[in-house]
Amino acid sequence: MSTRTFRIAVLGGDGIGPEVCDQSVRVLREIESRLNNVTFDFENHHVGVGEYRVSGNALPDTTFAACQSSDAVLLGAMGLPNVRYPNGKEIAPQLDLRERLGLYGGVRPIRLFNEADTPLKGYAAGEIDFVLVRESTEGLFYGRDAVLDPDADEAFDTMRISRDCTLRVCRLAFEIARKRGGKKKVTLIDKANVLSSMVFFRKVFDEVAAEFPDITADHCYVDASALFLVRDPQRFDVMVTENMFGDILSDLAAGLVGGMGMAPSGDIGATAAVFQPSHGSAPDIAGLGVANPIAMHLSAAMMLDWLDHPECKRGAKMIDDAVAKVLADPAKRTPDMGGKLSTTEITDEILKAI
Ligand SMILES: NC(=O)c1ccc[n+]([C@@H]2O[C@H](COP(=O)([O-])OP(=O)(O)OC[C@H]3O[C@@H](n4cnc5c(N)ncnc54)[C@H](O)[C@@H]3O)[C@@H](O)[C@H]2O)c1
Ligand SMILES: CC(C)[C@H](C(=O)O)[C@@H](O)C(=O)O
Numbered sequence: 001m002s003t004r005t006f007r008i009a010v011l012g013g014d015g016i017g018p019e020v021c022d023q024s025v026r027v028l029r030e031i032e033s034r035l036n037n038v039t040f041d042f043e044n045h046h047v048g049v050g051e052y053r054v055s056g057n058a059l060p061d062t063t064f065a066a067c068q069s070s071d072a073v074l075l076g077a078m079g080l081p082n083v084r085y086p087n088g089k090e091i092a093p094q095l096d097l098r099e100r101l102g103l104y105g106g107v108r109p110i111r112l113f114n115e116a117d118t119p120l121k122g123y124a125a126g127e128i129d130f131v132l133v134r135e136s137t138e139g140l141f142y143g144r145d146a147v148l149d150p151d152a153d154e155a156f157d158t159m160r161i162s163r164d165c166t167l168r169v170c171r172l173a174f175e176i177a178r179k180r181g182g183k184k185k186v187t188l189i190d191k192a193n194v195l196s197s198m199v200f201f202r203k204v205f206d207e208v209a210a211e212f213p214d215i216t217a218d219h220c221y222v223d224a225s226a227l228f229l230v231r232d233p234q235r236f237d238v239m240v241t242e243n244m245f246g247d248i249l250s251d252l253a254a255g256l257v258g259g260m261g262m263a264p265s266g267d268i269g270a271t272a273a274v275f276q277p278s279h280g281s282a283p284d285i286a287g288l289g290v291a292n293p294i295a296m297h298l299s300a301a302m303m304l305d306w307l308d309h310p311e312c313k314r315g316a317k318m319i320d321d322a323v324a325k326v327l328a329d330p331a332k333r334t335p336d337m338g339g340k341l342s343t344t345e346i347t348d349e350i351l352k353a354i
Pocket of ligand 2: 079092095247278280
């Protein structure tokens with residue numbers, strides 16, 4: 001059997017991004033050594049605040065081209081609160097990547113590995129387990145390039161919900177529900193009691209639901225969803241929603257299972273995908289060596305699964321199992337989860353578990 005080499009573009013980015021990304025490359029190297037006939041070719045690329053300060057372009061053309069031609073992209077985090085364009089908004093090359101590569105599906109799995117890690121009472125390992133799928137190229141982020149008139153007395157943002165993107169993201173959610181083999185249920189999170197865009201989203205969702213008769217479909221308003229996520233997270237299996245609602249609810253959901261350091265994500269398109277933790281550059285802890293790399297490691301596992309090669313799928317499971325094994329011991333935690341291990345030390349534990 002010939003060896004298959006996967007080209008992975010590595011975009012560390014800003015703040016803790018490179019710290020967690022470097023650790024995931026260590027994990028992937030370990031996995032590579034245990035796989036048959038598969039190798040990884042990692043290439044680091046400049047992106048983010050550093051690049052913006054030097055060249056004025058946070059996502060240089062060479063970096064974008066490398067992302068386009070790679071098999072997958074591994075991304076740390078980007079942006080810093082005090083680095084902004086003249087229009088007042090932060091640089092956000094990860095959003096540019098999502099839009100330019102057509103990564104419509106932000107897949108954000110939420111899983112409780114240890115009952116010690118949830119602020120909720122009475123949930124054992126595995127008892128909080130759902131996936132939030134966020135449309136990632138339009139919604140309320142659609143108008144983000146609009147220029148604010150400095151003399152205006154009012155400001156507007158436009159929500160765009162297109163049939164195409166909605167069909168694709170809803171189908172992705174139903175396919176995930178089918179593959180997970182859990183409750184086999186997809187819940188649309190919307191605001192169809194108030195917004196026309198959401199009435200439309202619901203109409204398209206219902207059309208897609210009819211294509212998946214083996215999956216239960218239901219609807220929940222976004223405000224009630226925030227309540228149910230805290231009161232009764234088990235009511236959800238797969239949730240699908242527009243961009244901004246998904247942005248907000250995915251952080252809330254991360255809080256149910258230990259925080260941002262536990263929340264992986266994959267931005268999925270038809271032919272490309274970017275894997276990154278749901279968290280940001282965490283400037284409050286950047287450079288201290290204490291960032292929790294688990295969200296990044298679980299994102300790397302999602303990448304291996306997405307590469308859709310039997311050996312990579314085996315590697316994805318090795319990472320998931322190793323994380324579960326390490327987190328079974330509540331003493332093995334980084335400071336964000338009440339522990340004392342550094343970013344490198346907890347990764348050492350995961351390498352041992354592999
Ligand atoms: N995908 C991305 O690249 C992304 C996502 C979110 C925010 N951002 C950007 O990051 C910057 C900081 O944003 P923010 O503070 O709102 O969100 P954040 O996710 O960076 O941090 C929120 C809180 O969670 C903690 N945290 C996050 N990740 C952690 C980890 N791996 N280990 C331990 N603790 C962790 C931080 O210390 C902080 O207290 C902003 O410039 C924002 O725009 C980027
Ligand atoms: C930093 C920001 C632009 C980004 C987003 O809104 O997509 C982040 O919050 C996320 O969840 O990945």
